Amino acid sequence: MTLSEKKLDFELVLEKSWERRTAFLALNPAGEVPVLQGPDGETLCDSTAITELLDEQHAEPSLFGKGPLVRAETRRLVAWFDLKFHREVTRHLIDEKVTKRLQRSGEPSPAAIRAGYANIRHHLEYIEYLMERRNWLAGPDFSMADVAAAAQISCNDYSGDVPWEDFAVAKTWYARIKSRPSFRALLADHVPGIPPPKHYADLDF
Amino acid sequence: MTLSEKKLDFELVLEKSWERRTAFLALNPAGEVPVLQGPDGETLCDSTAITELLDEQHAEPSLFGKGPLVRAETRRLVAWFDLKFHREVTRHLIDEKVTKRLQRSGEPSPAAIRAGYANIRHHLEYIEYLMERRNWLAGPDFSMADVAAAAQISCNDYSGDVPWEDFAVAKTWYARIKSRPSFRALLADHVPGIPPPKHYADLDF
Numbered sequence: 001m002t003l004s005e006k007k008l009d010f011e012l013v014l015e016k017s018w019e020r021r022t023a024f025l026a027l028n029p030a031g032e033v034p035v036l037q038g039p040d041g042e043t044l045c046d047s048t049a050i051t052e053l054l055d056e057q058h059a060e061p062s063l064f065g066k067g068p069l070v071r072a073e074t075r076r077l078v079a080w081f082d083l084k085f086h087r088e089v090t091r092h093l094i095d096e097k098v099t100k101r102l103q104r105s106g107e108p109s110p111a112a113i114r115a116g117y118a119n120i121r122h123h124l125e126y127i128e129y130l131m132e133r134r135n136w137l138a139g140p141d142f143s144m145a146d147v148a149a150a151a152q153i154s155c156n157d158y159s160g161d162v163p164w165e166d167f168a169v170a171k172t173w174y175a176r177i178k179s180r181p182s183f184r185a186l187l188a189d190h191v192p193g194i195p196p197p198k199h200y201a202d203l204d205f
Numbered sequence: 206m207t208l209s210e211k212k213l214d215f216e217l218v219l220e221k222s223w224e225r226r227t228a229f230l231a232l233n234p235a236g237e238v239p240v241l242q243g244p245d246g247e248t249l250c251d252s253t254a255i256t257e258l259l260d261e262q263h264a265e266p267s268l269f270g271k272g273p274l275v276r277a278e279t280r281r282l283v284a285w286f287d288l289k290f291h292r293e294v295t296r297h298l299i300d301e302k303v304t305k306r307l308q309r310s311g312e313p314s315p316a317a318i319r320a321g322y323a324n325i326r327h328h329l330e331y332i333e334y335l336m337e338r339r340n341w342l343a344g345p346d347f348s349m350a351d352v353a354a355a356a357q358i359s360c361n362d363y364s365g366d367v368p369w370e371d372f373a374v375a376k377t378w379y380a381r382i383k384s385r386p387s388f389r390a391l392l393a394d395h396v397p398g399i400p401p402p403k404h405y406a407d408l409d410f
Binding site: 029052053057 | 234235247249250251253254255257258261262273274276277278281284288289331
């Protein structure tokens, strides 16, 4: 999404990181996606390192924002969604319902799924709190905070676990994300054998 | 440590974040430390957002490094230690042995502690791999990568769980960290009721 927003050419390569291929571990010893291979052969690992570098090298449009305090707020919210939302929601719902099925690594835990359902409501409330005060999550402009939040939300929307009916303000924010060209390709991406619900890619949901 | 390296004045305030005080949650809705309150009353949350801002506003000495690729490498390693090392080592050892005791939240899990002991050896090997090729972890200069690694290492050294006898190169790196004035205050900090081992604060260990 960052590459698209900056109108940079790229090619996506599927990597089943849990298979821990030797050639992939040579690129990233952490064994994690994303890994960016640059035009000069340089390899970059870690989503924060990659997006910060892209923002330094291709400043317009800025995805961290202008001015140190806006950038700090963007980074705070990126950590919020990448780490806290993931730990409290996505891990419970996607890892239990989708990852375990894909990797055939056990049965979903009902307690984890219940925790995920309860926690996602607090996070949607927080998105609404921010969007009642700002144009985008971190301030006046679309930023990495919106990208990070949309990445988590879209995973959980794919499994039909976002209670949109109770969160009209968050829904309006997400509709604006969905209408961005950078997000459309992402919505076309499907997990083999697990189709998304009908509303998933619809701009009008 | 970042504030000390940049020779900025500050006062540390103890926050038992797990008590989730209302006044603290008003400062940081994530309920996490660190929170930095600035001279103009601004509040900054999240260690990455705080350290990036301090590096933007007080450029010398730079703790992320000069040039986009060195900064990307620094950020990759900060994520490595903050997230991967924490998840694979510190969480297993400190959360089980120290946090559970402090918070009276159950018995340590022997399986988790065994996993932590096995994993710390791989991370020490990785520190040695880097230090055999570079002056500091991320490149020629001391950086946030060294700060992030030392933060994790010092927690596990406090509980006596770093097998220094098998990792002479990592030990030499950590001795250089320990001798920095910015780290000395940190080594004087003790967990109430749990004294560190004798070697913990010694420069010669």
